[in-house]
Amino acid sequence: MxxxxxxxxxxxxxxxxTELKMRHISSQIKEIVKDVLKKATDIARPKAVYEQxxxxxxxxxxxxxxxxxFKSHILSKNVENVGKVFPYVVTAGxxxxxxxxxxxxxxxxxxxxxxxxxxxSKARESFEKILFKNxxxxxxxxxxxGSLNDWPISEQKKLFDLLGDxxxxxxxxxxxxFIMEPAKTVSGIYFPAEFDFDSCMLCLRENCPxxxxxxxxxxxxxxxxxxx
Ligand code: SF4
Numbered sequence: 001m002x003x004x005x006x007x008x009x010x011x012x013x014x015x016x017x018t019e020l021k022m023r024h025i026s027s028q029i030k031e032i033v034k035d036v037l038k039k040a041t042d043i044a045r046p047k048a049v050y051e052q053x054x055x056x057x058x059x060x061x062x063x064x065x066x067x068x069x070f071k072s073h074i075l076s077k078n079v080e081n082v083g084k085v086f087p088y089v090v091t092a093g094x095x096x097x098x099x100x101x102x103x104x105x106x107x108x109x110x111x112x113x114x115x116x117x118x119x120x121s122k123a124r125e126s127f128e129k130i131l132f133k134n135x136x137x138x139x140x141x142x143x144x145x146g147s148l149n150d151w152p153i154s155e156q157k158k159l160f161d162l163l164g165d166x167x168x169x170x171x172x173x174x175x176x177x178f179i180m181e182p183a184k185t186v187s188g189i190y191f192p193a194e195f196d197f198d199s200c201m202l203c204l205r206e207n208c209p210x211x212x213x214x215x216x217x218x219x220x221x222x223x224x225x226x227x228x
Pocket of ligand 1: 199
């Protein structure tokens with residue numbers, strides 16, 4: 001398992017303020033953002049683990065990697081011609097969990113949560129660049145257990161089994177509910193891809209605040225054989 005212990009990221013106060021999407025930013029709000037951002041960036045150490053594996057077996061609804069069987073039709077379709085896959089976990093890091101903001105101070109807590117989310121997002125961007133360079137691919141996409149009904153979150157356990165001792169390597173624990181701790185952590189399988197696949201393109205959930213790509217009816221039909 002490859003371990004990346006201090007993923008580079010850059011997060012400015014302007015980026016945080018833009019993400020707040022507020023019409024008016026008072027000097028008081030700016031000060032709170034500045035203070036929480038400093039606390040976070042002083043200690044944040046985003047990390048990642050990944051590994052590369054050849055696919056052992058593949059059929060319509062399953063992919064076997066290093067003896068571990070993942071059950072997903074969409075994953076199978078995505079990796080049918082690629083040969084290799086790259087399971088990963090990226091985390092904003094448990095250091096951020098030690099930051100104290102007054103629990104009754106809802107606004108500071110909200111800012112802290114947003115900053116953690118942005119650090120994770122920036123860390124994923126730098127992880128992606130490092131991964132593609134290290135495994136020598138030009139383009140890739142990923143899928144995560146639990147993002148679509150087709151690949152249930154319970155498969156998270158198999159992903160962690162495939163990678164090894166993730167907790168020891170980067171402090172990310174998989175709970176019996178299959179949720180990862182710290183919460184600002186993402187996991188999944190990268191694969192070489194000609195186009196930018198995103199699970200959101202196949203997701204029917206309406207009004208999802210985390211949607212990253214528009215629903216694509218043609219792709220949905222191609223992957224599931226169903227019309228919407
Ligand atoms: S639309 Fe929302 S729920 Fe659906 S895959 Fe994207 S982020 Fe997940």
